[in-house]
Structure formats: structure tokens, C-alpha cells
Amino acid sequence: HCCCCCWCSASCLTMLGLLVRAAMRMDVVEDAYLIAGGAALTMCCLFCTVYRCRKCRLRDCGCLKRCLRSTGIDKFDDFEMMIVVHEALFTGAKARSKTAVRVTAGRQQVVTAESQKAVFHESVSIFVEQGTDTVNVELMD
Numbered sequence: 242h243c244c245c246c247c248w249c250s251a252s253c254l255t256m257l258g259l260l261v262r263a264a265m266r267m268d269v270v271e272d273a274y275l276i277a278g279g280a281a282l283t284m285c286c287l288f289c290t291v292y293r294c295r296k297c298r299l300r301d302c303g304c305l306k307r308c309l310r311s312t313g314i315d316k317f318d319d320f321e322m323m324i325v326v327h328e329a330l331f332t333g334a335k336a337r338s339k340t341a342v343r344v345t346a347g348r349q350q351v352v353t354a355e356s357q358k359a360v361f362h363e364s365v366s367i368f369v370e371q372g373t374d375t376v377n378v379e380l381m382d
Contacts, residue, residue, distance in 0.1 A: 300315075300370065300371055300372050306371055309371070309372065310371060315371050315372045317371065318371055319368065319369065319370050319371050320368075320369050321366055321367070321368055321369070322346070322366070322367050322368075322369050322376070323364060323365075323366050324344055324364070324365050324366075324367070324378075325363075325364050326342045326353050326361040326362075326363050326364075326365060327360070327361065327362060328359060328360050328361065329342060329359040329361070329380050330359070331359070331380060338357075338382050339355040339356065339357055339382070340355065340356060340359045340380060340381060340382050341353050341354065341355045341356070341380075341381045342361065342365075342378065342379070342380060342381070343377075343378075343379045343381050344365060344367050344376065344377070344378050344379075345376070345377045345379070346367050346368070346369045346370070346373050346375075346376045346377075347369065347370045347372075347373040348370065349367050349368050349369070349370070350367075351365045351366070351367050352381070353365060
């Protein structure tokens with residue numbers, strides 16, 4: 242994700258530089274128009290890069306991910322976790338409403354099927370990304 246966005250913005254800026262140098266050699270464009278056009282094109286390239294990278298995270302880049310792992314900042318690599326949800330026990334006024342169990346790990350989330358009796362007998366698998374601090378298990382009504 243992120244490395245592709247950085248490469249795309251670098252290639253846009255390289256193309257912009259080539260166009261500006263070609264225009265200056267041909268003396269086709271006045272300096273003021275050249276500066277205004279270059280600034281507009283640069284802003285457009287930067288906007289597109291930011292738009293494409295809006296969901297990028299630091300750990301989406303493989304080399305940074307390895308660096309964080311090797312320096313000990315992240316204690317574990319990515320892994321897949323299998324959870325067997327058997328039964329949910331709780332007290333309260335809504336003891337007979339439909340319930341489900343939601344497991345959240347960073348950006349990943351899985352939910353069991355709803356159950357009237359809070360008995361699930363269901364296995365859920367969730368991908369835990371490197372750098373995830375907590376895995377939340379929630380009972381939902």
C-alpha cells in the first residue's frame with residue numbers, strides 16, 4: 242500500500258520535473274505561467290497521493306514492519322488466532338435476548354451468529370496484525 246503510494250508520488254514529481262525542464266528549453270512559456278502551472282500540478286499530485294494513502298499505516302510498509310520487529314518495538318509478528326466460543330454466561334434484565342460475541346483485534350473484527358440461549362459452539366478466526374496491543378472480546382445484545 243504505502244510503498245506504492247510513495248513510488249507514485251515520486252514518479253509524478255519526476256514527470257513534473259521533466260515537463261518543466263522541457264518547457265524551459267523551448268522558451269514556450271513565460272516564467273510566471275510556468276511557476277503557476279507547476280505549482281498547480283504539484284498540488285494536484287500531492288492531493289492524489291494523500292488521498293490514496295489515507296488508509297496507510299506505518300506497519301503496512303514491509304521494510305518498516307521488519308525494522309519495528311527487529312528493534313523490539315513490536316513484540317510479535319502477524320498471526321492468525323482461532324477462538325472457540327462455547328457459551329456466554331451473564332446476569333441482567335436482558336438474559337433472554339439474542340446475543341452475539343464480537344472479537345476485535347486492531348482493524349480486524351469477527352462476530353458470531355446471534356443466539357437466543359447464548360450457546361454458540363462456534364469457532365472464529367481473526368488475523369492479529371503486528372503491533373496490535375489488545376484483543377477485545379465483547380458480548381453484544
